[in-house]
Amino acid sequence: MSSIAITKETYLQWYEQMYLMRKFEERSGQLYGQQKIRGFCHLYIGQEAVAAGALSATLPKDGFITAYRDHALALGKGVSARECMAELYGKETGCSKGKGGSMHFFSKEHNFYGGHGIVGGQIPLGAGIAFASQYKGDDAVCLCFMGDGAVRQGALNETFNMAMIWNIPVIFICENNGYAMGTSVQRTTNMPDIYKIGLGFDMPSEPVDGMSCEAVHEAIDRAVQRARAGEGPSFLEIRTYRYKGHSMSDPAKYRTKEEVEEYKAKDPVEQVKNTILTNKYADEAWFEEIEAKVKEIVEDSVKFAEESNYPDPSELYKDVYVQEDYPYVMD
Numbered sequence: 001m002s003s004i005a006i007t008k009e010t011y012l013q014w015y016e017q018m019y020l021m022r023k024f025e026e027r028s029g030q031l032y033g034q035q036k037i038r039g040f041c042h043l044y045i046g047q048e049a050v051a052a053g054a055l056s057a058t059l060p061k062d063g064f065i066t067a068y069r070d071h072a073l074a075l076g077k078g079v080s081a082r083e084c085m086a087e088l089y090g091k092e093t094g095c096s097k098g099k100g101g102s103m104h105f106f107s108k109e110h111n112f113y114g115g116h117g118i119v120g121g122q123i124p125l126g127a128g129i130a131f132a133s134q135y136k137g138d139d140a141v142c143l144c145f146m147g148d149g150a151v152r153q154g155a156l157n158e159t160f161n162m163a164m165i166w167n168i169p170v171i172f173i174c175e176n177n178g179y180a181m182g183t184s185v186q187r188t189t190n191m192p193d194i195y196k197i198g199l200g201f202d203m204p205s206e207p208v209d210g211m212s213c214e215a216v217h218e219a220i221d222r223a224v225q226r227a228r229a230g231e232g233p234s235f236l237e238i239r240t241y242r243y244k245g246h247s248m249s250d251p252a253k254y255r256t257k258e259e260v261e262e263y264k265a266k267d268p269v270e271q272v273k274n275t276i277l278t279n280k281y282a283d284e285a286w287f288e289e290i291e292a293k294v295k296e297i298v299e300d301s302v303k304f305a306e307e308s309n310y311p312d313p314s315e316l317y318k319d320v321y322v323q324e325d326y327p328y329v330m331d
Contacts, residue, residue, distance in 0.1 A: 002221050006214060008281045010056050011272055014213050015287075017055065018048040018269045020294045021072035024081060027298050028071065028088060028102075032248045036306075037088045040117075041102045044072035046243035049268035050175055051076045053216025054143055057224055061138065065113040065126045066145035068103035069175075069242075073145065078110040085301035091308035097319065098311045111140075120146060120153030123172070127159045130170035130233075141169040141227040143220070149180025151194055160201045160235070169227035171220065172198070172235045175210065181246045182254045198235030210240030211266040241266075 025043045032041045044051070047069075054064070055076045066073050074084055079095050087094030088102055096106045096115070105115040113129055116122040126144025133140040150156065151174055163170055174194050178185060185192050198205030204226060209215040216238060223234035241263040245252035252260075276282050317328050 002218055003225050004057055004217075004221055006056070006217060008279070010217075011276050011279075011281055012286075014052045014056065015269070015272045015276060016290050016294070017076055018052050018213075018272065019291060020081070020297065021048045021051060021075055022269055023294050023298050024075060024084065024301070025071060027302065028085075029244070029248065031088070031302070037102070038090070039101045039103075040068065041088070041248045042069040042246065043242070043244045043248070044069055046263065046267070047175060047177060047210065047240045048072060049213045049216055049271075050145075050173070050210050050238050050240050052268070052272075053213045053218075054173070054220050056213075057217045057220040058141070058143065061111060061140045062224075063111045063113055063126075063129045063133070063140065063142040064145070065122045065129060065142065066115065067119070067122060067147055067150065068115065068117050069147070070103065070105045070115040074105040074107065074110075074112050074115070077107065077112040079105065079107045079112060081297050081301035082304040083107075085298075085305040086308050089305040089308070090310060091305055092311040092315070093304070093308040097315060099315065099319065120150035120155050122146065123150065123153070123155050124159045126172070127163045127168050127170050127233075130163075130168045130227075131166065134166075134169055139228060141171060141224055143171050143173055145173045145175055147180060148174055148176040148178070148185050148194060149183070149188075150174075151197060152180075152188060156197070160198065160203060160233075163233040164201050164203055167230065167232040169230075170233045171223040171227060172233060173220075174235070174237045176237050176239050177242045178239075179242075179246065179254065182250065182252070184254070193237070195235060195237035203233055203235050205235040205237070208236050208238040210238040211263070211268050211271070213268055213272055 025045050031037045051072045083095040087096055090098045092098050096104050103117040126142050130142035195205040195207045208219040219236055
């Protein structure tokens with residue numbers, strides 16, 4: 001039984017959230033092609049249902065931590081499009097003050113803990129964030145997202161074991177988009193059902209349809225209920241798909257056009273739009289209004305980023321240690 005019901009308002013919120021994620025990512029891709037955005041850039045296009053379902057099944061106080069495909073989750077958690085775009089530009093007004101770029105979005109205010117470039121590096125950190133909530137007794141949980149490639153890291157096994165021993169309120173989420181960079185899951189394991197890894201630790205684990213906001217919401221809601229009730233961690237393998245390459249430098253020649261088109265037919269943004277129209281939750285005029293609003297937000301974020309300043313060189317020595325007068329060797 002879902003503790004947070006899926007209502008008309010949920011569908012309307014899902015559409016607006018996912019449309020913003022989609023348009024922000026599309027614009028980011030264009031700007032990367034224009035060399036306005038440098039470095040690495042990993043787009044979330046196609047995976048929006050994972051973020052939308054996770055957001056509707058959790059509370060603002062719950063922590064999110066993820067890998068380097070982080071723009072959409074940051075937007076969903078409440079980090080403004082302005083801060084996100086400025087960070088992509090490396091500007092001082094970015095959510096990480098221009099020091100992190102695409103892979104290292106962060107917002108303490110919104111309980112968004114990154115944005116991590118080391119594959120699997122966020123897994124023990126996610127358990128740590130949840131342990132802190134358990135220690136403080138604030139009834140918050142942490143959702144720790146990872147890709148299918150990260151589950152091969154030894155840190156996952158160590159963390160799963162410790163999380164179960166200590167009954168930590170963490171939900172481990174594998175966003176399985178089928179390819180670890182360009183290597184399919186079938187080529188990296190003789191057990192392609194990734195969720196079964198959790199069963200070896202006696203951790204509640206299940207596969208989830210990652211192209212369905214409803215399925216994601218319900219699975220995460222169940223896991224959150226267990227965590228808040230003191231029943232410990234869960235592991236969800238959310239099977240999703242990215243329509244673009246691993247990063248902007250990836251031509252994605254390792255998969256067929258037919259495969260991509262098959263998943264585009266399951267586009268979560270279009271699925272939610274169809275549900276809204278079928279149930280008459282809103283009309284075409286509402287969609288036009290939302291889409292115009294989102295496009296304005298995205299273009300405003302680009303203008304804001306363009307007009308913002310780059311960080312002063314002195315910022316190199318700030319936000320590294322808590323100690324403000326840390327004795328750096330400056331010469």
